[in-house]
Amino acid sequence: MRQTLLTTKPNSDTVFQLPTSSTSPRYAIVGGGISGLTAAFRLTQLVPNASVEVFEASERLGGMLCTSQEDGYLVEHGADSFLKKLPWAVELCEELGIAGDLLPTNPVGRRALVVRDGSLHPVPEGFVVLKPHRMLPMLLTPLLSWRGKLRLLRERWIASPKELAEADYDESVASFATRRLGRETFERLVQPLLAGIYTADPTRLSLAATMPDAIEAEREHGSITRAILHQANQKIPPGEKDDSQESGVRYASFVTPRNGLSQMIDALAKRLTAENLHLNTLVQSVTKNENQQWVVQNKDGTAHEPYDGVIVAIPAPSAAQLMEPVDTELGCLLQKITYASSAIVCMLFRRDQIAHDLDGFGFVVPAVEGSDLIAASFSSVKFPGRAPDDQVLIRIFFGGALQAELVDLPDEKLQSMARSGLDDLLGVTGEPLKVDVVRWREKMPQYHVGHVQLVDSIEQRVADLEGLELAGNAYRGVGIPQCVRSGNEAAHRLVASIID
Numbered sequence: 136m137r138q139t140l141l142t143t144k145p146n147s148d149t150v151f152q153l154p155t156s157s158t159s160p161r162y163a164i165v166g167g168g169i170s171g172l173t174a175a176f177r178l179t180q181l182v183p184n185a186s187v188e189v190f191e192a193s194e195r196l197g198g199m200l201c202t203s204q205e206d207g208y209l210v211e212h213g214a215d216s217f218l219k220k221l222p223w224a225v226e227l228c229e230e231l232g233i234a235g236d237l238l239p240t241n242p243v244g245r246r247a248l249v250v251r252d253g254s255l256h257p258v259p260e261g262f263v264v265l266k267p268h269r270m271l272p273m274l275l276t277p278l279l280s281w282r283g284k285l286r287l288l289r290e291r292w293i294a295s296p297k298e299l300a301e302a303d304y305d306e307s308v309a310s311f312a313t314r315r316l317g318r319e320t321f322e323r324l325v326q327p328l329l330a331g332i333y334t335a336d337p338t339r340l341s342l343a344a345t346m347p348d349a350i351e352a353e354r355e356h357g358s359i360t361r362a363i364l365h366q367a368n369q370k371i372p373p374g375e376k377d378d379s380q381e382s383g384v385r386y387a388s389f390v391t392p393r394n395g396l397s398q399m400i401d402a403l404a405k406r407l408t409a410e411n412l413h414l415n416t417l418v419q420s421v422t423k424n425e426n427q428q429w430v431v432q433n434k435d436g437t438a439h440e441p442y443d444g445v446i447v448a449i450p451a452p453s454a455a456q457l458m459e460p461v462d463t464e465l466g467c468l469l470q471k472i473t474y475a476s477s478a479i480v481c482m483l484f485r486r487d488q489i490a491h492d493l494d495g496f497g498f499v500v501p502a503v504e505g506s507d508l509i510a511a512s513f514s515s516v517k518f519p520g521r522a523p524d525d526q527v528l529i530r531i532f533f534g535g536a537l538q539a540e541l542v543d544l545p546d547e548k549l550q551s552m553a554r555s556g557l558d559d560l561l562g563v564t565g566e567p568l569k570v571d572v573v574r575w576r577e578k579m580p581q582y583h584v585g586h587v588q589l590v591d592s593i594e595q596r597v598a599d600l601e602g603l604e605l606a607g608n609a610y611r612g613v614g615i616p617q618c619v620r621s622g623n624e625a626a627h628r629l630v631a632s633i634i635d
């Protein structure tokens with residue numbers, strides 16, 4: 136059995152001494168998103184004499200990290216920032232020499248707004264996704280009725296289910312939030328804040344896979360409120376922030392490179408030689424030859440070989456197709472991870488076209504409002520340098536698991552829906568200076584209830600395939616830091632397994 140656990144810190148300076156019979160190993164990475172490129176970078180660090188080739192289906196690297204810059208605007212077409220509390224992406228930026236370019240969010244207006252009855256209101260101070268850190272703002276907010284507030288106050292006396300004690304306990308985020316905080320707090324705060332992150336159906340979204348600390352909190356303290364009180368009585372370690380000072384999304388904890396997230400991709404790409412980069416190359420199969428070495432075959436039938444190891448860093452359904460010939464059961468398991476699509480309309484306005492104060496970083500729309508919009512991000516308010524000072528760049532999100540059909544609407548229809556949403560909520564007048572529509576079809580993995588066990592089973596099967604590893608957002612976290620970690624860990628496991 137080969138080694139599957141990471142035994143060294145991913146970013147440590149460890150350089151592996153390979154046996155002399157394999158002094159120039161060849162590795163292939165399938166998928167040139169942040170996960171695959173991190174894996175490629177890590178392999179070149181761990182095994183400096185290795186040849187590392189990247190196969191990417193599209194004409195560019197980066198996957199969902201895609202920045203464009205022109206005439207003083209910087210538009211993120213996909214992700215726009217990452218959490219620095221999870222260290223892996225920041226550590227990667229340090230290694231790539233671009234950590235000095237990481238920008239924090241604007242210190243003014245670090246909060247999200249929420250729609251209620253067609254008006255915008257700030258997320259109550261101290262409310263972070265499932266946790267009401269401060270009760271007074273919860274009691275004063277117009278986002279909840281008195282009935283909803285009274286139900287929230289009862290949280291600490293709500294009994295927990297017996298099954299909570301089971302090690303692999305899971306339930307949907309909707310069920311947990313409704314059970315503990317009440318239906319109204321779920322519908323008016325938890326659902327819209329999570330929709331902006333996971334674009335998921337909360338009645339299927341796994342609590343264990345997305346917020347395991349909520350399960351721990353209930354197990355240990357019997358209540359979220361009591362867990363928060365317990366935490367408040369603990370001394371906050373130096374360097375850590377008091378959660379009660381934040382609200383909605385932890386904006387103070389997000390950073391992004393000055394030139395956008397593509398700056399990370401460019402820095403990673405620089406570490407690869409041009410001949411080792413295969414763009415416009417859709418990989419169709421990954422199999423073994425008669426010498427038990429790996430063969431990577433393109434859609435056009437070209438076979439690349441031999442490789443000592445392969446890291447597959449593409450969405451799970453595509454990985455399933457690649458894996459089926461090698462391990463049918465693994466293919467079936469990977470197929471079980473489904474994906475959601477979304478569309479983003481980017482609009483640029485002159486500041487004087489917008490009546491609203493824009494005193495937040497954007498807004499989220501509860502599904503119960505019956506709107507087409509999921510959320511909007513005031514990109515140029517959130518980060519400096521995204522638009523000239525007298526203009527505002529706004530990204531409006533559609534689709535996700537709950538409104539999948541909207542993603543296929545024509546550009547003009549999405550634009551007019553975005554416009555009417557902004558007119559109503561922000562008082563926008565006149566035509567936008569620029570408009571851009573991007574669709575991310577089947578790109579966001581859905582961590583449904585049972586996801587943790589599903590990924591455990593996938594990892595067990597992969598562990599039996601010597602020289603093969605999986606990485607990417609499908610497994611143990613969708614955020615950029617978790618994707619970086621998955622690339623790091625896949626590289627470490629691959630090298631360790633070949634040495635074993």
Ligand SMILES: Cc1cc2nc3c(=O)[nH]c(=O)nc-3n(C[C@H](O)[C@H](O)[C@H](O)COP(=O)(O)OP(=O)(O)OC[C@H]3O[C@@H](n4cnc5c(N)ncnc54)[C@H](O)[C@@H]3O)c2cc1C
Nearest residue numbers: 166168169170192198199214215216418607608613614615
């Ligand atoms: C709209 C949106 C906004 C987001 N915002 C944030 C955010 O602000 N912060 C954050 O932390 N996270 C965010 N995320 C999540 C995060 O961006 C992604 O989870 C992460 O970028 C995924 O990286 P990846 O490398 O695993 O996958 P991808 O980016 O999907 O990369 C996979 C690559 O593999 C290629 N590929 C696929 N099949 C094949 C094949 N058969 N052969 C060869 N190549 C193939 C694809 O073309 C692609 O380039 C967002 C996601 C979306 C959709």
